[in-house]
């Protein structure tokens with residue numbers, strides 16, 4: 001009966017002070033720090049309404065064909081693009097109260113923006129990167145009046161997909177949500193509390209004598225760690241909701257997304273454990289993996305303004321969970337829910353199969 | 367009497383060196399079988415192979431008439447193993463330890479509760495059932511280690527040095543319990559290097575050295591190997607004569 005195994009594993013985890021510290025205080029503290037640090041930044045973003053920017057198009061340049069699409073896409077992000085055929089960009093910006101100016105030429109494009117409306121410039125640049133992402137890998141960040149180099153000929157293949165929608169969300173909601181996701185992905189730390197004790201006391205001998213199957217032992221680990229981590233994170237969520245006013249869009253759906261993410265990432269972490277057979281090595285290896293996933297998935301900066309390439313984001317399961325939860329919170333719906341659940345579930349299935357397989361090979365050898 | 371356990375040419379090699387070498391033991395149902403040997407003789411390795419914790423390099427174990435490795439599912443529940451080094455969770459209470467390890471045999475619910483009470487009562491830990499194992503003294507931990515292995519009522523109990531490092535009272539208590547289990551029908555294999563203990567409780571004794579079986583029989587039979595008048599010799603002298611006086615685990 002793995003019920004008793006799960007029960008006692010959970011007891012062992014909840015009796016470890018480290019677990020309590022990490023899972024109840026960890027997300028609360030990290031989120032609180034980030035919330036206050038980025039409060040003003042996110043607030044000012046919230047205040048940004050529609051704004052105007054201008055462009056000039058050199059005759060015969062590659063951008064001519066796609067300018068209508070670019071304009072349409074910008075419109076969706078709240079930017080109205082007006083065309084000015086003549087005049088000095090800096091002067092035009094000042095005279096016409098523009099947030100920025102894009103000069104499309106045969107050699108590439110140049111962005112002019114005002115220092116005062118940094119955020120608008122940010123959104124403008126963001127929308128442009130989104131539009132050109134696959135066409136050119138060239139960074140084009142420019143301060144006022146610095147002309148851009150190197151956009152070059154590649155820009156002929158202009159990417160005309162819709163720029164990503166940037167939802168308006170405040171920092172409390174954003175960080176209050178994504179830190180929970182980050183800590184949920186690293187549940188093996190919680191499991192380490194009893195795994196290391198099991199190792200130290202060589203408890204596996206009793207399992208071997210009793211001939212309980214490896215699959216049952218594995219399932220007990222998976223379910224008990226998920227259970228203990230869920231309890232810890234729930235407390236964390238309650239604290240964050242009570243003290244920082246974090247809003248979760250759809251509590252039930254959000255819980256399911258996080259639960260599935262725990263299963264998926266934990267299955268990966270337990271597979272690393274079954275390979276290395278060392279708690280310390282497992283924690284170090286999986287910490288690196290999860291940190292990278294979090295780094296690209298927006299756990300340390302807002303994924304909305306993230307400058308990481310789309311490919312890296314797409315590789316991070318955390319990105320999908322972050323995005324679906326944040327969008328649920330600020331928009332009430334998200335196109336990423338199914339993808340997030342699907343990826344977590346596949347991870348769980350694939351890594352569980354691998355772990356069971358490794359266990360079989362091991363026990364035949366031992 | 368029928369044979370309950372038999373090892374056939376049981377051998378374990380670690381990087382080429384045989385630590386258990388071609389061991390043939392036959393344990394009869396209902397006996398208390400003592401396994402003696404100096405440190406490093408291969409006693410624990412033998413027990414671990416019998417209990418499926420260590421895979422033999424060669425040979426097999428026959429348990430209740432069947433190849434144990436091939437019939438583990440069916441036969442494991444007839445075996446109880448008390449390992450030499452404690453296998454208990456310090457951060458679990460006494461009763462929780464017994465619950466966890468007894469449940470591995472599919473026992474649950476009210477029956478499991480009954481077995482927990484019974485096992486703790488058996489080793490005299492009922493009063494301390496709600497205390498964490500890490501707060502226990504060495505002797506209490508040893509007793510808990512036993513309680514964790516008997517809840518499923520095994521037919522064969524294997525004790526690997528259960529009395530190491532504990533006071534005479536606790537030792538006496540454990541020995542009495544082993545005899546009691548035996549009276550209640552369990553066959554016992556008992557390893558130790560305390561001669562008096564083995565002589566006091568075992569019906570037959572095997573002496574191992576360097577992974578090999580060097581003698582096997584009742585205490586009298588073993589003494590007769592050394593001298594004619596068995597009243598003039600202790601088992602310890604027999605042991606030293608047979609295994610030599612050199613230190614083993616250098």
Ligand SMILES: Nc1ncnc2c1ncn2[C@@H]1O[C@H](COP(=O)(O)OP(=O)(O)OP(=O)(O)O)[C@@H](O)[C@H]1O
Nearest residue numbers: 380385403404405406407408409410411412450559
């Ligand atoms: N995993 C292992 N790898 C290599 N050598 C081992 C291993 N386990 C045991 N040995 C060696 O096998 C020999 C027998 O060890 P074992 O523990 O079986 O002896 P023992 O008779 O139980 O000794 P003790 O009375 O000290 O408990 C020792 O020399 C030991 O060093």
Ligand SMILES: [Mg+2]
Nearest residue numbers: 409410411450
């Ligand atoms: Mg030993």
